Amino acid sequence: MKELTCNCGFTVKNEDPSVAEAKMWYHAIDDHIEMLKSMTEEQLVGWLTETHKKLGLES
Numbered sequence: 001m002k003e004l005t006c007n008c009g010f011t012v013k014n015e016d017p018s019v020a021e022a023k024m025w026y027h028a029i030d031d032h033i034e035m036l037k038s039m040t041e042e043q044l045v046g047w048l049t050e051t052h053k054k055l056g057l058e059s
């Protein structure tokens with residue numbers, strides 16, 4: 001079971017790491033669109049890299 005927790009405390013869980021990541025993106029776009037828009041490209045890449053590491057995916 002893969003688990004990701006958002007900065008706001010929202011948690012997603014799924015057997016499939018790709019699905020867990022997709023769910024986290026869906027949450028971020030749904031609840032934190034302003035934050036995403038204000039992030040730089042570099043910050044987004046850093047966040048993705050960290051997410052992939054947590055999930056054990058290749059980044």
Ligand SMILES: [Zn+2]
Nearest residue numbers: 006007008010
């Ligand atoms: Zn959140």
